[in-house]
Amino acid sequence: MTERRVHIRVSGLVQGVYYRLTMQKTASIHGVNGWVRNLEDGDVEAVIEGESDNVGRVIEWCRQGPDEARVDDVKIDDQEPEGGFSSFDIRD
Numbered sequence: 001m002t003e004r005r006v007h008i009r010v011s012g013l014v015q016g017v018y019y020r021l022t023m024q025k026t027a028s029i030h031g032v033n034g035w036v037r038n039l040e041d042g043d044v045e046a047v048i049e050g051e052s053d054n055v056g057r058v059i060e061w062c063r064q065g066p067d068e069a070r071v072d073d074v075k076i077d078d079q080e081p082e083g084g085f086s087s088f089d090i091r092d
Helices: 019-030 052-062
Strands: 003-013 033-038 044-051 070-079 088-091
Touching (some): 003 052, 044 052
Antiparallel strands (some): 003 044, 003 070
């Protein structure tokens, strides 16, 4: 099992549309850990870590988001896995 950690930044209409909450549920379904938060510029930022295929599934979800969202861009930066997360949290 290969571990993967990514930093994600999502832009578009992604705040006020339950993006973070739905991402938390999606991450839980796929067994990945990390966090997600809103940024002051209207983007959403997240760090996701877990089994590589499952991280990929969450990334694919990020490209579409919840029904109310409009995703314009998703930037993904791979990072070195750290294994420091035990859950997927919504940060303020």
